[in-house]
Amino acid sequence: MNASSRLTTLTRVGFATRGALYIAIAFLVVRTGRAEDPSGALRYLGEGGGRVLLAVMAAGLLAYGIWRAADAIFDIERHGSDGKGIAERLGAAASGVVHLLLTWQAIRLFQGVASSGQATEEGTQTALSLPGGSAIVIVGALLLFAVGVFQLVRAVKGTFLRHLEPRIARQTWAQWCGRGGYAARGLIFMISSYFLLKAGMQDQASEAGGMAQAISWLSSPVDxxxxxxxxxxxxxSLIEARYRILHDVPVDDAVKKATS
Known part of the structure; x- marks a missing residue:
């Protein structure tokens, strides 16, 4: 098995890890009323599953982050060069960064170092400390809102199904898992963009909030x-781990070019 194939295999582990994180988030809301984001879900699963599970999740998240970043650079998912394709590649880049940060958190948890759990607020504070920081945060809020709208559009159109093996994409249960999931994520991103917009307009990082704050903001039974x-x-995500059509990242070609 070459490097590209190994990365593809680990990327499937990454999809499975993402699925486990979202299932944990839903479980905590329904069973305990506790709102978490993927970072908090990672801490929760790490505490319950131990170092072996953390190591597996870290490997999967790393491969997934690299695969997303490679998609943004090499267009391995065939997005195209039009406006929509460029937007999808930018989204892939953002997803890659997020999952690489989750990888770092998993590694830190493996080492026994707990995170603060305030990543959104800390990131906003860093942005606000820069020249024109408020404007940067406001632009970020608008971009996050656009991502939320894009997620809702995907839920309605079902475009996410084109990445699955056809026999699975035709299954009604798979379609509605995806539609419900993308719709929920779209709503969460739009609420988070509202918090971020307030932080930028008021120049207060404490107003910013991610997925956990967005879920907490919702009243019952909407949450x-x-x-x-x-x-x-x-x-x-678990379905994608098994049935998503993945194009290999040209790792071997890149290594050959770098060493030639």
Whole structure:
């Protein structure tokens, strides 16, 4: 098995890890009323599963992050060069960065170092400390809102199904897991963009909030409905781990070019 094939295999582990994180988020909301984001879900699973599970999740998240970043650079998912394709590649780049940061957190947890759990607020504070920081945060909020809208559009159109093996994409249960999941994520991203917009306009990092704050902001039973959607996204991620059509990242070619 060459390097490209090994990365593809580990990327499937990454999809499964993403699924486990979202299922954990939904479980915590429904069973305990506790709102978490993927970072908090990673801490929760790491505490319950131990170092072996953390090591597996870290490897999967690393491969997934690299695969997303490679998609942004090499267009391995065939997005195209039009406006929509460029937007999808930018989204892949952002997803790659997020999952590489989750990888780092998993490694830190493996080493016994707990994170603060305030990544969104800390990141916003860093942005606000820069020249024109408020404007940067406001632009970030608008971009996050656009991502939320894009997620809702995907839920309605079902475009995410084109990446699955056709026999699975035709299954109604798989379709609705994906639709519910993308709709829930879209709503969460739009609420988070509202928090980020407030932080930028008021120049207060404490106003910023991610997925956990967005879920907490929702009242019952809407939070449970959204949690059900996130559970669906987790299941859909597990489906992708097995049945998504993955194009190999040209790792071997890149290494040859770098060493020639």
């Amino acid at each position: 449970v409905i959204v949690a059900a959607g996130l559970f669906g996204f987790g299941i859909f």
